[in-house]
Amino acid sequence: MEHDLSILRDDSLEAIRVARSEAELERVETDLLGRNGKFAAAMKRLSALSRDERPRIGKLIQEVRRTIDQALADRKRTFGTHRHTFDPTLPGERPVRGHVHPITTYSRRIIEVWRSFGYDVHEGPELEEDWYNFEALNFPKDHPTRDMHDTFFIKGRPDLVLRTHTSTVQARSVFHRKPPLKFVEIGRVYRHEATDAKHESTFTQCDGIAIDRHMTMAHLVGTLHVFFKRMFGDDVKIRTRPSYFPFVEPGIEMDLQWTINGKTEWLEMLGAGMIHPNVMKSLKLDPKKWNGFAFGMGFDRLVMLSYGITDIRMLYNGNLDFLKQF
Numbered sequence: 001m002e003h004d005l006s007i008l009r010d011d012s013l014e015a016i017r018v019a020r021s022e023a024e025l026e027r028v029e030t031d032l033l034g035r036n037g038k039f040a041a042a043m044k045r046l047s048a049l050s051r052d053e054r055p056r057i058g059k060l061i062q063e064v065r066r067t068i069d070q071a072l073a074d075r076k077r078t079f080g081t082h083r084h085t086f087d088p089t090l091p092g093e094r095p096v097r098g099h100v101h102p103i104t105t106y107s108r109r110i111i112e113v114w115r116s117f118g119y120d121v122h123e124g125p126e127l128e129e130d131w132y133n134f135e136a137l138n139f140p141k142d143h144p145t146r147d148m149h150d151t152f153f154i155k156g157r158p159d160l161v162l163r164t165h166t167s168t169v170q171a172r173s174v175f176h177r178k179p180p181l182k183f184v185e186i187g188r189v190y191r192h193e194a195t196d197a198k199h200e201s202t203f204t205q206c207d208g209i210a211i212d213r214h215m216t217m218a219h220l221v222g223t224l225h226v227f228f229k230r231m232f233g234d235d236v237k238i239r240t241r242p243s244y245f246p247f248v249e250p251g252i253e254m255d256l257q258w259t260i261n262g263k264t265e266w267l268e269m270l271g272a273g274m275i276h277p278n279v280m281k282s283l284k285l286d287p288k289k290w291n292g293f294a295f296g297m298g299f300d301r302l303v304m305l306s307y308g309i310t311d312i313r314m315l316y317n318g319n320l321d322f323l324k325q326f
């Protein structure tokens, strides 16, 4: 009987402890102390005991009963406290309102301008097929031009890379579509480079492409000039320099004049050019019939200049104390 009582005590305390609501606790209480409860059953067995044993066991039962009563009262109080501390007349707690990341703000502005020019906005995967990232863009396998990009490769998947540029849009979005075509893509790109205040292995680019008949460099430069005017005002100044990218011919780079702390500088803004005939062929378009231009800009630098951010790594490390400032 002593043994049974100690089990009854332990089981009861456990049931009280794990009860997760007041209603559940009430059920436990009935089960233990109700008329047909476990405790009543123990009392019944007491009457069956010999006269000698009764006082001792009776005392034990009372002790168990006291322990259970105490545990029930304590547990009830823990549920009760919550109820008593809720004061419906107090003003509610204002939820913290977040805001978009500076890069998102910029991306939206850029997209808005391209949309106003009639460009569609496409998205591509960041884990990209080697073919779209390189091959279709006239970077042949094992060719030195691939060294232009320090690439993150995927173990066991030679067909995949973390995209090194958003120029993948030139291939992915053109494939299986019929020109004339105009669209941009904005997103994160990845390069396996040493990082410092000016370099990060993750950054953000915007690439665009237009394919039609009889497109010229004048269309390209004119379009980009108007784009920068829309972004930064009509007196914005640009300049172009010849450059090389495997997927365009001829290729250029474009700089933007920017005044920082009273000092005027030329900022390298983007690469661009007329889409290479080899790219057209990879995309099953006849280069004699169709041509077009492409451009790709990284704009982390612009975001940094606009907000006075001096370390690019702050844009990607998710530090909320930093981000809350904008």
Ligand code: DAH
Pocket: 164, 165, 166, 167, 207, 208, 245, 247, 248, 251, 270, 271, 272, 273, 293, 294, 295, 296, 297
């Ligand atoms: N993808 C190049 C880079 O990341 C930039 C670029 C150059 C994009 C020329 C283009 C282009 O679309 O036509 O350095």
